[in-house]
Amino acid sequence: MNRTAFLRRLSDGLAGLPAREAESAGRISGLHALLVSRGGRLVFEHYGRGDDEAEGRGPLANVVFGPDVPHDLRSVSKSVIGLAYGIALAAGKVPPPEAKLYDQFPQYADLAREAGRDRIAIHHVLSMTLGLEWDELTVPYGDDLRNSEIAMEAAPDRFCFILERPIVVPSPAPNGPIAAARPRSWGA
Incomplete structure (x- = not known):
């Protein structure tokens, strides 16, 4: 069969x-x-x-649930974006995971010059290990701009909002804390 x-x-x-x-x-x-x-x-x-x-x-x-009922999707986004990134990488449409993140955003060159940011690569976005200040767990979702995701959604430029977050972990590492925006926040 x-x-x-x-x-x-x-x-x-x-x-x-x-x-x-x-x-x-x-x-x-x-x-x-x-x-x-x-x-x-x-x-x-x-x-x-x-x-x-x-x-x-x-x-x-x-x-x-049914085909027309929206589902609350959060953590699955990382897997879907990782898969889409892999497909785009194989097709040569995106830079490699080792590429420096700030090099992808020349309009924020001033941020790229800050100490420690030169170590952040695309793979840190995909693994959520940027080492940047990010808190969406201790402050509830809603209208509270102390919640990093809510503040990002309200920001006029979400990329700038993420890229200018203070560094809280001096060197991003594969086993470091999950700190900074989810991959879907990057518009991947």
Whole structure:
């Protein structure tokens, strides 16, 4: 049996699987959606229910998900952006991960001259290890501009807002703290 036929049979047979029964009985929770694509065609689609929240508004309670229901996506953005960056890198459309970050923003040359910024590379953006001041955890989301993400969204120039953050870790490192804007903040 080829893969396409297998995936079709899998899709047809999933309705009776114990996992779906367990979900209906409340023994599995939080599965918002499962989609399987093969050859650019959707071969399986399942939507569940689970708790969700909206950034800045808090919990939305238990949501019945579907193809037209927005999902609160945060941490998944890093994986999707990493994948898109890898594809663009293979196509020669973006600089390599070792490229200096501030070299990509010549309009902020004044910031690039500040001590320590010359060590920050694109891979630090992708791994969220820039070593710049960033706090979106101790101050709740909402209207509070002390939350770094909210302040960035309100800034007239989000790139400048991120690039001018004070350095709090002198040398970015792969095992350093996650400090500074999520990759999606860069408009990747």
